[in-house]
Amino acid sequence: MLKYFVLVFTILFVSPSFAVEPDEILDDPVLETRARDISVNVRCVVCQNEPIDTSNAGVARDLRLLIRERLVAGDSNDQVYEFLVARYGDYVLFKPPWRPSTYLLWLAPFLILGGGIIGMVYTLSRKPQKPRDGLSADEQATLDNLIGSNSEKDAS
Incomplete structure (x- = not known):
């Protein structure tokens, strides 16, 4: 029973929506909605994946305030994104634009997956080597020599 109480408490009171402070929220609901839409697509440069x-x-708070200031000043959503990219680089966006500097970022997962598939196909298509049925005459002579020399050392 306690587990369920903790779960409900966590869901109700530890919500990500509480990250935006009340003093950050704009009076104009349309601008606030736009600010939220932009904020969801901007990466926290400290948290990195949030x-x-x-x-x-x-x-993150400073960036949220900056976005709201730019929107109040009359910037479009694209202008706000351009401002953030100019200041922090493409890294600040969760979906960076398709340009030569980000080609590797966009293509790396496919290249890694393709390399893995090629490696699996190569490994699975190789013929297994048949085990040899015995030692060659030279190998047998070397083995006998080694066994013989070890048994002589043990005897002495």
């Missing part, structure tokens, strides 16, 4: 909309980091 959007600034849900991050409690100070830098």
Whole structure:
């Protein structure tokens, strides 16, 4: 029973929506909705894999405020994204644009997957080597020599 109480408490009171502070919220609901839409697509430069909309980091708060300032100043969503990219680079976006500097970023998963498939096909298509049925005459002579020399050392 306690587990369920903790689960419900966690879901209700530890929500990512609480990352946006009340003093950050704009009076205009349309601008606030736009700000939230932009914030979801912007990576927190401290947390790295968390959007600034849900991050409690100070830098994320500063970015949320910056986005709201730009929207109040009359910038479009694209202009806000361009401003953030100019300031922080393509890394700040969860979906970086398709350009020569990000080709490897976009193609790397497919290249790795393709390399893995090629490696699997190569490994599975190789003929297994048949085990040899015995030693050659030279190998047998070397083995007998080694066994003989070890048994002489043990006897002495």
